[in-house]
Amino acid sequence: MKTNFKFLAIIAFLGTFLYSCSSDDDSSALNAPVISNFEYGEGSEHSTDPVAYIGSDIHLEAEISAEATVSSITLIIHDHDLEVGEGEEKWSFEQVFTKESYLVINPTFHEHVDVPSTAPEGEYHIELIVTDALGNITEVEGHIEILHPITISDFSIDSTVARGDDFHVEFMIDAVNGIHSIFVDMHADGLSVGEGEEEFDYEYEYLGDYHEQTSVEFHEHIDVAPTAPAGEYHIIFTVEDEDGNTKEYETHIDVTAPVV
Structure with a gap:
């Protein structure tokens, strides 16, 4: 009787162990997030034309397909060695977004970023970085022209x-x-x-x-x-x-x- 009990216990343990390994394997096999329909432009018009204006704001939007829960979304905007003229100040933007509506599977990213009135005119580089709960990272990038109004x-x-x-x-x-x-x-x-x-x-x-x-x-x-x-x-x-x-x-x- 004791022998049968030990045998059943071993079988149960092996089953649990194999299920755990299988679950781990399934988790690690999840794909990295996919970023699609990344658009940005003049804020008040929700424009998709990659142009914005000093003293106004930039509209940014993207669809994120994630098999694992998103843990953070990072947005970076910086210039390409623009000359800083009189009355201007070098401008860049970086923020990590962790609000509840983004920390889900398949969120939609939608933000507006103010461009200061002292920012130099010219081309700026945009990076959108999505990290999921498993540590998978996906990045997309683009360029936007910031003009005087x-x-x-x-x-x-x-x-x-x-x-x-x-x-x-x-x-x-x-x-x-x-x-x-x-x-x-x-x-x-x-x-x-x-x-x-x-x-x-x-x-x-x-x-x-x-x-x-x-x-x-x-x-x-x-x-x-x-x-x-x-x-x-x-x-x-x-x-x-x-x-x-x-x-x-x-x-x-x-x-x-x-x-x-």
Whole structure:
């Protein structure tokens, strides 16, 4: 009787051991997560075009097929040695996401990442890394172009203007958030004011037909006072959009005295 009992106990132990090994084998045989339909772009539009704007946000989304529970999702965004201009700061982003909705089998990743207004323009590298509970890791990557929300192009201005006359200036403006205003500041630094002359500064905010436009040509004629001192003048054109972002264009013009 005892012999039969021992025999049955051995059989039960071997069965349990073999089942455990089989379970372990099944677990280790699970495939790594698969990341599909990875998309990213301008946040407010949920765009799939790989472009975003400074001072706005990036929309990112991906479908994750996982045989084992996801343990973490890591997102990394960094630039490719971009030059940092005046008023800009180098920007990168890295975050490990472990919220409950992601720590499941087959989650959908969906996030919005803010791009600071001081980030340099240019190409940025994106990495999405998924790790499951068994330690399997899958990674996808891509690139996104981060642009300024205001673009000034095709700039044209007269090189000289006689005082008492006007000069012509035109350029194209593209503003994804709409134009709020265009401010022109014209001034001279250190010019001597002669007899019959008066210091000349020009400051004017243009609204009118430009306000709330997303693409428009700025085309104006600006008068120079007949008493303005002759010499070089510095001009700054500042475009402000409806979100408060600004873009400047600086140039110079020579004011001449009329030939007597």
